[in-house]
Amino acid sequence: MGVGKTTVGELLAQKLNRTFIDVDQEIEKDFGMSIPDIFTKHGEPFFRELEQAKTCELAQEPLRVLSLGGGAFLNESIQKTCLAHGIVIHLDIDWAEWTERMELLIDDRPLLQSKDLSDVQELFYKRQSAYAVNHARLLINKRTPEEVADALIDSLKQIWASSELRK
Numbered sequence: 001m002g003v004g005k006t007t008v009g010e011l012l013a014q015k016l017n018r019t020f021i022d023v024d025q026e027i028e029k030d031f032g033m034s035i036p037d038i039f040t041k042h043g044e045p046f047f048r049e050l051e052q053a054k055t056c057e058l059a060q061e062p063l064r065v066l067s068l069g070g071g072a073f074l075n076e077s078i079q080k081t082c083l084a085h086g087i088v089i090h091l092d093i094d095w096a097e098w099t100e101r102m103e104l105l106i107d108d109r110p111l112l113q114s115k116d117l118s119d120v121q122e123l124f125y126k127r128q129s130a131y132a133v134n135h136a137r138l139l140i141n142k143r144t145p146e147e148v149a150d151a152l153i154d155s156l157k158q159i160w161a162s163s164e165l166r167k
């Protein structure tokens, strides 16, 4: 959450000349409500159902850059669908660096509201095992979105080159 998936995903899509889709934005459009409002009015379990349905639908479409929500990969069917149909890259950030961003995030991220820093830190580390299931990981500390997008292109080139070798 807040690592830069939406920002960098859009830049990456421009550089690759592919369509960019942000799953949270699609849910907001479909449901006609912001993510914080969905959490407040319908609760997190309801949001997770919408997230599973929308992410699994969108992940099966080829030739797109898809940005997931930060909690999506905790869902087994989202994990399986994304890994089967796409290249999954984990954008990672160190806790210390992430805390510098937290103020920017609070208003739009319902999970950060009504939690103290130690609860958020626990959530941050608890999620790492789900994020470890991926095709590549990129640590973004101190890099600009532009630098992260370029590093993602390098990762993709390596993944494509090694899959060509296996053919």
Ligand SMILES: Nc1ncnc2c1ncn2[C@@H]1O[C@H](COP(=O)(O)OP(=O)(O)O)[C@@H](O)[C@H]1O
Pocket (backbone or CB within 6 Å): 001, 002, 003, 004, 005, 006, 007, 008, 067, 070, 101, 104, 140, 143, 144, 145, 148
């Ligand atoms: N590489 C970066 N360096 C500094 N700030 C960033 C970077 N990437 C994104 N941000 C900022 O961090 C916040 C969260 O970015 P966002 O793309 O919404 O992350 P996510 O989709 O992973 O939650 C935004 O305010 C964005 O401008």
Ligand SMILES: O=C(O)C1=C[C@@H](OP(=O)(O)O)[C@@H](O)[C@H](O)C1
Pocket (backbone or CB within 6 Å): 001, 002, 003, 005, 006, 024, 035, 068, 069, 070, 071, 072, 108, 109, 110, 111
């Ligand atoms: O980490 C999470 O559980 C969430 C992250 C958010 O997306 P970003 O990761 O794009 O902030 C959004 O899906 C929702 O607020 C829940």
Ligand SMILES: [Mg+2]
Pocket (backbone or CB within 6 Å): 005, 006, 007, 022, 024, 067, 068, 069
């Ligand atoms: Mg996002």
